[in-house]
Amino acid sequence: MEIGTIQQYGNILKAVSTDIGYQYSSGLKIKVEYKDNYLDGYAMTWHCAYDRNKKPVPLVYDSETMLITLRKECFINDGMIYIGGAAVRGDEIINLRPAEFAISCAVDHSLNDLPEEHGWLQEAEQLFKQIIHNEFELPLNDLMANTAEDLLKLKQDTRTELSGMEQDTTAKVDTLVQNAKTDFNSVKKATETAVNQLKVQAASQQTQVTNSINQSTMLRDDLIAKRDSGFFDGSDGALVPTGSGFFTLFKSGGHLKIRVVKGSSPPPLVHKNGHLYYRKVKEVN
Numbered sequence: 001m002e003i004g005t006i007q008q009y010g011n012i013l014k015a016v017s018t019d020i021g022y023q024y025s026s027g028l029k030i031k032v033e034y035k036d037n038y039l040d041g042y043a044m045t046w047h048c049a050y051d052r053n054k055k056p057v058p059l060v061y062d063s064e065t066m067l068i069t070l071r072k073e074c075f076i077n078d079g080m081i082y083i084g085g086a087a088v089r090g091d092e093i094i095n096l097r098p099a100e101f102a103i104s105c106a107v108d109h110s111l112n113d114l115p116e117e118h119g120w121l122q123e124a125e126q127l128f129k130q131i132i133h134n135e136f137e138l139p140l141n142d143l144m145a146n147t148a149e150d151l152l153k154l155k156q157d158t159r160t161e162l163s164g165m166e167q168d169t170t171a172k173v174d175t176l177v178q179n180a181k182t183d184f185n186s187v188k189k190a191t192e193t194a195v196n197q198l199k200v201q202a203a204s205q206q207t208q209v210t211n212s213i214n215q216s217t218m219l220r221d222d223l224i225a226k227r228d229s230g231f232f233d234g235s236d237g238a239l240v241p242t243g244s245g246f247f248t249l250f251k252s253g254g255h256l257k258i259r260v261v262k263g264s265s266p267p268p269l270v271h272k273n274g275h276l277y278y279r280k281v282k283e284v285n
Helices: 117-231
Strands: 002-009 012-015 017-021 026-036 045-049 059-063 067-070 080-091 091-094 100-106 239-242 243-253 255-261 268-273 274-278
Touching: 002 017, 002 067, 012 080, 012 100, 017 026
Parallel strands: 002 026, 017 100
Antiparallel strands: 002 012, 026 067, 045 059, 045 080, 059 067, 080 091, 080 100, 239 243, 243 255, 268 274
């Protein structure tokens, strides 16, 4: 049964109601209310005493329900009883100013002869549970919570980074493709220009070659016509046909000379009106 309440303010304990029961009771409980975070992270031990100069009696404390169980030693005498606590963390111990309660006088019954409970064992067990909770479970829970938050943040950061990398890669690829298209168009344009220039040059050269061929053909036809008509214009190396072969006219030392092919007869030449004519010889069948 819950018979009273202790409120904690810093290192001070206060009783909400001082009258908590009658003499020779046992197993009754008192609720603990923590009004600030002064004792956060500390393991709590509780004890009671009739006289501040006497050795205190250890009490069992459940940190989950925050209930103190009062042993039968707390109800042996009537009068004022002091319930105090100590906060423990490592080598650090904080003693709290006790709360005062009143035990009313009652009749002793035979049930009081029951064997004494090992309250200190129960208190040690509860203290050990609190230490495990404060020193290991809470930090582990915080670590797990922080780790989960870190993993979530890492996941989000990784997604953001990958998204940024994807966008950056896409932009770079688009830029490379655009540059490649620009370069291709430039090369294509330059190639077309070069091909057009080559076509123009080839057409010009073809025209020149055609003109040269035409001029050569005309010159050849003219020479043939002159040869056939027996006309000689006096140029060096001109060929004139004879009845038995060819001879060559050439200038040497200011004189016109004839070079006759070996085995051929000298040509019949006639000088008339400042011109040199070739008189053909009739062929005999």
